[in-house]
């Protein structure tokens with residue numbers, strides 16, 4: 544089956560392409576570096592010719608609220624239009640657990656807009672909402688920096704390895720469209736500050752973690768359950784410790 548992976552050169556995209564190819568599918572990595580731009584539409588119709596499934600794991604180059612909103616709106620609008628014209632049978636998109644529960648976070652608002660465009664497009668779809676990637680822990684620590692220390696919330700956190708995300712995205716893409724949302728999360732849940740502190744320690748990063756129940760997350764307020772699934776969720780199998788060991792190897 545021909546499956547086009549928009550953002551196929553990225554962290555999740557490259558892993559998803561590899562999994563699908565190993566299963567014998569014709570997985571096409573489509574992104575600007577390969578001449579396919581979902582924001583301008585360049586190369587899109589050609590890439591989608593003969594495709595049965597499109598997986599969107601692209602990400603915006605700028606996460607400034609207006610930029611990320613413009614990116615996901617333009618990209619998703621172009622994708623679903625091109626998919627309808629090409630007769631694509633399944634649109635799969637990767638979103639974030641809790642997107643609809645953080646109204647003061649510009650990135651999450653853009654993902655909500657992306658999800659809405661997909662649900663209203665008429666193209667059969669599945670939305671996979673993942674918790675934060677373990678590969679993103681360093682970025683979360685950097686975003687929490689204030690006065691030389693890492694300020695982090697006590698909210699619950701359940702990060703997932705990119706390998707587990709890609710395996711789930713590929714699995715959903717090979718199934719029937721859900722016309723709905725599935726949550727995926729890592730195998731362990733603990734407060735955000737605890738997990739990032741374990742990560743920093745394992746990296747030999749001496750930055751102090753300040754536990755602050757009021758700390759924002761990328762500028763948005765979060766409560767106890769903002770970042771974790773509150774209902775049923777698929778679970779990844781790679782623990783933080785296993786992931787840290789692999790990263791050190």
Ligand SMILES: NC(=O)c1ccc[n+]([C@@H]2O[C@H](COP(=O)([O-])OP(=O)(O)OC[C@H]3O[C@@H](n4cnc5c(N)ncnc54)[C@H](OP(=O)(O)O)[C@@H]3O)[C@@H](O)[C@H]2O)c1
Pocket residue numbers: 549550551552553554555556573574575576577579580581582583599600601602603604637638639640654672673674675676679
């Ligand atoms: N970070 C997290 O913790 C987290 C958690 C849950 C969900 N997510 C979601 O996961 C998705 C993938 O994230 P990632 O970290 O794998 O992304 P990434 O590594 O930053 O890769 C981004 C990809 O998007 C492509 N891209 C950029 N502009 C494009 C355009 N105009 N047209 C087509 N493709 C374009 C890039 O292509 P080039 O290489 O050619 O520039 C690249 O392949 C995102 O949608 C994000 O919202 C992330």
